[in-house]
Amino acid sequence: MSDHLPPAHPPVKEQKIGVLLLNLGTPDATDYWSVRRYLKEFLSDPRVIETPKWLWWPLLNLVILSVRPQKSGHAYAQIWDKEENASPLLVITRKQTAALAERMAGHDNVVVDFAMRYGNPSTKSVLEKMQAEGCTKILLVPLYPQNSATTTATANDKAFDVLKTMRRQPAVRTMPAYFEDPKYIETLGNSIRDGVAALDFEPDLVITSYHGMPVTYLERGDVYHCQCYKTTRLVQEYLGWPKDKLMVTFQSRFGPTKWLEPYTDKTLEALPGKGVKKVAILAPAFSADCIETLEEISMEGRDTFLEAGGENFAYIPCLNDSAGGMDMIEDMVRRELAGWL
Numbered sequence: 536m537s538d539h540l541p542p543a544h545p546p547v548k549e550q551k552i553g554v555l556l557l558n559l560g561t562p563d564a565t566d567y568w569s570v571r572r573y574l575k576e577f578l579s580d581p582r583v584i585e586t587p588k589w590l591w592w593p594l595l596n597l598v599i600l601s602v603r604p605q606k607s608g609h610a611y612a613q614i615w616d617k618e619e620n621a622s623p624l625l626v627i628t629r630k631q632t633a634a635l636a637e638r639m640a641g642h643d644n645v646v647v648d649f650a651m652r653y654g655n656p657s658t659k660s661v662l663e664k665m666q667a668e669g670c671t672k673i674l675l676v677p678l679y680p681q682n683s684a685t686t687t688a689t690a691n692d693k694a695f696d697v698l699k700t701m702r703r704q705p706a707v708r709t710m711p712a713y714f715e716d717p718k719y720i721e722t723l724g725n726s727i728r729d730g731v732a733a734l735d736f737e738p739d740l741v742i743t744s745y746h747g748m749p750v751t752y753l754e755r756g757d758v759y760h761c762q763c764y765k766t767t768r769l770v771q772e773y774l775g776w777p778k779d780k781l782m783v784t785f786q787s788r789f790g791p792t793k794w795l796e797p798y799t800d801k802t803l804e805a806l807p808g809k810g811v812k813k814v815a816i817l818a819p820a821f822s823a824d825c826i827e828t829l830e831e832i833s834m835e836g837r838d839t840f841l842e843a844g845g846e847n848f849a850y851i852p853c854l855n856d857s858a859g860g861m862d863m864i865e866d867m868v869r870r871e872l873a874g875w876l
């Protein structure tokens with residue numbers, strides 16, 4: 536590694552600032568072994584699975600990893616970006632990185648890149664690359680609007696685990712969760728307003744569906760649940776809509792334990808019976824569309840709702856690399872870089 540490092544004391548003019556976008560990660564391919572490798576890394580993270588290791592290890596290795604990769608692989612295959620031969624999460628994160636790099640191009644000392652918590656490109660490989668490029672300051676940008684131990688914390692943990700192995704330490708900052716940042720609320724609110732205006736029906740209800748987690752994590756102090764509710768309330772206030780026009784639900788249940796309620800799938804099943812037959816739905820916990828939005832909501836959720844008697848269903852995409860979404864990321868990153876630029 537030392538062969539690839541810049542001089543011990545690069546002149547100040549040659550020192551660089553790294554901006555590292557972090558997201559969750561995704562399999563390299565949809566086959567059994569690729570999905571299994573990804574799920575094994577993901578589901579072995581004690582920040583994600585708090586079940587004691589002695590109990591979780593046999594369950595994961597003997598049961599879950601023998602059946603889940605096939606099921607998830609099938610779901611990934613339905614949303615795979617064939618042109619790029621990659622998962623949408625990877626393709627979109629790459630585009631966000633390129634767009635941010637272009638927006639920061641006026642600062643020739645700023646290097647923008649991205650890394651994943653699980654899978655590729657790994658946080659280790661990208662942090663090592665940044666150090667080799669002369670980054671003496673690094674801003675970690677976990678792309679999760681709401682803070683959770685299962686996402687924000689573990690993304691930062693991974694980066695610090697890598698830094699632990701480096702003798703030379705860059706100065707490091709982490710971007711906070713942005714669930715109530717006025718720029719996020721405005722951007723999300725605009726995407727809902729414009730998304731709804733573009734529909735050929737008027738939704739009775741707009742559902743904000745957040746990724747779920749076991750209720751025990753909330754009980755142990757994870758702030759995610761409260762931050763999800765606050766995001767939806769602030770967006771409702773920004774839009775000036777009646778309170779009952781927007782609803783919070785939680786999706787992606789995993790395993791037999793009780794997760795945060797109300798569940799998205801059960802809600803979509805029940806709404807038509809209550810006279811709510813036209814819905815629009817979006818997933819504000821995701822900064823990029825992925826299996827959980829494109830397959831679980833836009834495909835499965837749609838089928839559930841229509842089969843239960845719903846008439847109109849629309850999925851409003853994540854902010855992704857849209858102009859508004861990139862204005863927001865650029866704005867937040869520039870604020871965190873204050874004093875460094």
Ligand SMILES: C=CC1=C(C)c2cc3[nH]c(cc4nc(cc5[nH]c(cc1n2)c(C)c5CCC(=O)O)C(CCC(=O)O)=C4C)c(C)c3C=C
Pocket residue numbers: 559560561562583584603607622624679683685686746747748749759787789820821824825826827
């Ligand atoms: C098992 C526990 C899980 C918790 C807790 C959890 C929290 C959580 N996850 C996200 C964001 C994403 N999750 C994604 C996929 C995904 N999540 C879990 C499990 C938990 N997530 C699994 C097993 C999977 C893999 C897919 C599957 O097999 O169903 C993704 C998408 C990845 C992709 O490749 O497209 C994202 C993004 C948040 C925000 C969150 C917070 C509570």
Ligand SMILES: [Fe+2]
Pocket residue numbers: 746787
């Ligand atoms: Fe997840």
Ligand SMILES: [Fe+2]
Pocket residue numbers: 787826827831
């Ligand atoms: Fe899912």
